Amino acid sequence: MAHITMREAISQALREEMYRDERVFIMGEEVGVWGGTYAVTRGFLDEFGEKRVRDTPIAEGVIVGAAIGAAIAGLRPVAELMTINFAFLAMDQIVNHAAKLHYMFNGQIRCPLVIRTVGGGGRQLAATHSQTPDVVFAHFPGLKVVAPGTPADAKGLLKAAIRDEDPVFFIEHATLYQLRGEVPDDEEYLVPIGVSDVKREGKDVTIVSYSKMLQTSLQAAEQLAKEGIEVEVVDLRTLRPLDMRPVLESVRKTNRLVVVEEGWRSYGIGAEVATRVMEQAFDYLDAPVRRVAQAEVPLPYNRRLEQMALPQVEDVVHAVNDVLYRKVSS
Amino acid sequence: MPDELSREELLEMYRQMVLIRRLEEKAAELYTAGLIGGFLHLYIGEEAIAVGACKALRPDDHLLTAYRDHGWAIARGLDPKRVMAELLGKATGVSGGKGGSMHLASAEHNYWGGHAIVGGHLPLATGVGLAIRYREEDKAVLCVFGEGSTNIGYFHESLNLAAVWKLPVVYLVENNQYGMGTEVSRASSRSNIFEKGCSYDVASAPVDGQDVLAMYRAMREALDYAREHGPFLMEAKTYRYSGHSMGDPERYRSKAEIEQWRAHHDPIDRLANLLTSQALAKETDLQKINRDVEEEMEEIVRFAKESPEPEDDALYEHVYVQPVPVQ
Numbered sequence: 187m188a189h190i191t192m193r194e195a196i197s198q199a200l201r202e203e204m205y206r207d208e209r210v211f212i213m214g215e216e217v218g219v220w221g222g223t224y225a226v227t228r229g230f231l232d233e234f235g236e237k238r239v240r241d242t243p244i245a246e247g248v249i250v251g252a253a254i255g256a257a258i259a260g261l262r263p264v265a266e267l268m269t270i271n272f273a274f275l276a277m278d279q280i281v282n283h284a285a286k287l288h289y290m291f292n293g294q295i296r297c298p299l300v301i302r303t304v305g306g307g308g309r310q311l312a313a314t315h316s317q318t319p320d321v322v323f324a325h326f327p328g329l330k331v332v333a334p335g336t337p338a339d340a341k342g343l344l345k346a347a348i349r350d351e352d353p354v355f356f357i358e359h360a361t362l363y364q365l366r367g368e369v370p371d372d373e374e375y376l377v378p379i380g381v382s383d384v385k386r387e388g389k390d391v392t393i394v395s396y397s398k399m400l401q402t403s404l405q406a407a408e409q410l411a412k413e414g415i416e417v418e419v420v421d422l423r424t425l426r427p428l429d430m431r432p433v434l435e436s437v438r439k440t441n442r443l444v445v446v447e448e449g450w451r452s453y454g455i456g457a458e459v460a461t462r463v464m465e466q467a468f469d470y471l472d473a474p475v476r477r478v479a480q481a482e483v484p485l486p487y488n489r490r491l492e493q494m495a496l497p498q499v500e501d502v503v504h505a506v507n508d509v510l511y512r513k514v515s516s
Numbered sequence: 517m518p519d520e521l522s523r524e525e526l527l528e529m530y531r532q533m534v535l536i537r538r539l540e541e542k543a544a545e546l547y548t549a550g551l552i553g554g555f556l557h558l559y560i561g562e563e564a565i566a567v568g569a570c571k572a573l574r575p576d577d578h579l580l581t582a583y584r585d586h587g588w589a590i591a592r593g594l595d596p597k598r599v600m601a602e603l604l605g606k607a608t609g610v611s612g613g614k615g616g617s618m619h620l621a622s623a624e625h626n627y628w629g630g631h632a633i634v635g636g637h638l639p640l641a642t643g644v645g646l647a648i649r650y651r652e653e654d655k656a657v658l659c660v661f662g663e664g665s666t667n668i669g670y671f672h673e674s675l676n677l678a679a680v681w682k683l684p685v686v687y688l689v690e691n692n693q694y695g696m697g698t699e700v701s702r703a704s705s706r707s708n709i710f711e712k713g714c715s716y717d718v719a720s721a722p723v724d725g726q727d728v729l730a731m732y733r734a735m736r737e738a739l740d741y742a743r744e745h746g747p748f749l750m751e752a753k754t755y756r757y758s759g760h761s762m763g764d765p766e767r768y769r770s771k772a773e774i775e776q777w778r779a780h781h782d783p784i785d786r787l788a789n790l791l792t793s794q795a796l797a798k799e800t801d802l803q804k805i806n807r808d809v810e811e812e813m814e815e816i817v818r819f820a821k822e823s824p825e826p827e828d829d830a831l832y833e834h835v836y837v838q839p840v841p842v843q
């Protein structure tokens with residue numbers, strides 16, 4: 187175990203996999219000489235050389251498309267999209283190609299590809315550079331979508347993604363790179379894709395979340411614990427395929443559910459999880475499910491307005507109190 | 517005898533072109549009869565390009581094409597029976613009935629599809645080229661698309677990247693003069709598409725796409741060039757006799773224009789004339805090939821019609837290589 191940052195954990199995963207498998211290489215904007223926009227691949231160019239750490243033109247379509255082509259031909263590309271907002275320029279490659287080829291050609295084509303990208307708001311980058319559109323990608327069968335919320339999960343999931351035979355869309359959060367945590371050194375440490383995880387046990391209310399909002403939810407749980415409320419926090423980790431088992435088990439125990447996501451509420455993770463709980467554990471619910479999510483506006487630049495739009499610890503606390511029918515004077 | 521191609525090879529190229537044309541005519545018939553669904557884009561008039569180019573392609577080279585792909589599949593050596601079965605959506609089809617006319621592929625032939633998003637496979641082919649360089653293999657990629665696909669961003673992104681990384685890809689434009697109903701000069705800043713190569717410092721050349729031997733020679737050189745140096749942009753001038761797809765009202769061109777191409781630039785007639793004028797084949801030899809193809813067509817159609825539908829289980833097969841069990 188080492189106490190390291192999310193950035194170091196991701197970096198470690200990439201490095202270990204590149205040493206393990208000659209076919210693994212990185213391509214994207216500023217991944218080489220610059221060292222990665224978020225400094226994840228700093229030093230990689232010197233360590234692995236230009237063949238395996240490839241700076242590309244600013245051309246998202248061909249970054250993802252060429253990575254798919256290389257995967258088809260047997261390599262293991264890790265394509266980096268500087269931020270998730272630019273993934274929209276590669277949407278056709280992600281949706282119409284990566285997600286479709288294996289099925290459409292009846293299993294003849296494989297795309298063992300990882301697309302690493304960075305999402306999330308909270309850094310005053312305004313509307314085009316602050317989005318959390320994770321659900322958009324999770325909509326498509328054929329893709330696997332992963333969004334870790336701890337350094338250990340980031341490392342284990344990225345290693346699993348690189349070893350996976352399917353295209354994996356791997357979403358990091360822009361404000362989590364400095365987050366520290368215990369991370370196994372073991373080179374065979376893997377976290378399976380498609381397995382949700384209970385990050386905090388409790389008996390009163392279930393919170394379902396992931397990525398940055400996992401941290402927000404854990405803080406809310408900490409605060410509520412001081413008031414004697416025991417919150418269970420389930421981390422989805424993978425958005426597709428969605429593992430509902432720990433969520434359902436938890437709801438059957440607590441009978442109350444709050445879903446916390448950073449993206450917009452409409453058609454979101456909350457909508458999906460709440461519906462599945464209704465379909466599979468309706469009789470266990472003692473209160474309507476509550477959703478905590480981003481205000482339905484393009485995110486503004488102004489710090490105060492931006493924070494108003496993003497879910498805060500207090501919003502989560504408030505929602506938990508709501509499902510407990512708890513009156514709290516403020 | 518032209519080049520080093522033997523008489524047998526030339527006759528085989530003739531046979532392939534005839535087979536492609538008959539298969540397309542048959543497909544049109546089956547479409548009209550309701551046995552083929554979706555879109556159907558015929559290759560009639562353009563046969564020399566696929567046959568000439570695939571003759572130059574080595575077995576371990578790679579091929580990616582657009583949706584006008586039946587001719588390419590056959591020229592690449594896929595079983596015509598399984599091609600037709602795919603058009604009919606049968607389990608025995610090359611893509612198990614899940615791809616249809618626009619999505620033929622065969623991993624064993626390094627034929628990575630049939631792609632129906634205009635320009636979408638150019639980045640893929642570029643990436644296959646990257647894999648070849650990465651592994652230092654002596655191979656090339658042939659990437660085929662229409663002139664209408666050279667106005668989309670992917671064309672620019674792919675040629676630029678292939679040039680920067682010197683990837684062994686031949687980008688072959690089938691300039692059949694129209695992208696659906698839009699005549700080339702109404703959509704492209706240049707009507708000579710090969711000239712676009714200079715923007716990226718990519719070597720390029722035009723070729724007469726109605727002349728199967730010219731096509732073969734040019735492609736062989738282009739592939740060698742690509743293996744050695746990097747990307748090549750080739751423009752095959754051609755013409756499609758049929759509509760863009762079935763049901764095209766064809767308001768954008770005249771019957772006379774089509775007749776002119778059929779009468780004076782037909783690729784099959786052209787090879788037939790060459791073969792007879794150089795005494796490589798007699799008229800009766802060619803007639804025999806035509807008859808043999810007719811017979812083969814019957815077998816192809818019978819196979820496709822009699823093949824089973826995909827099983828219900830096929831619906832959920834191959835979404836993932838490694839599926840995660842759903843709760």
Ligand SMILES: Cc1ncc(C[n+]2csc(CCOP(=O)(O)OP(=O)(O)O)c2C)c(N)n1
Binds near residue numbers: 635661665666694760
């Ligand atoms: C991205 C995209 N836009 C539009 C279409 C619809 N479409 C299909 S074929 C076509 C014309 C393409 O013409 P060209 O590339 O010249 O090929 P041709 O059909 O002549 O062989 C169009 C507009 C599409 N399939 N994909």
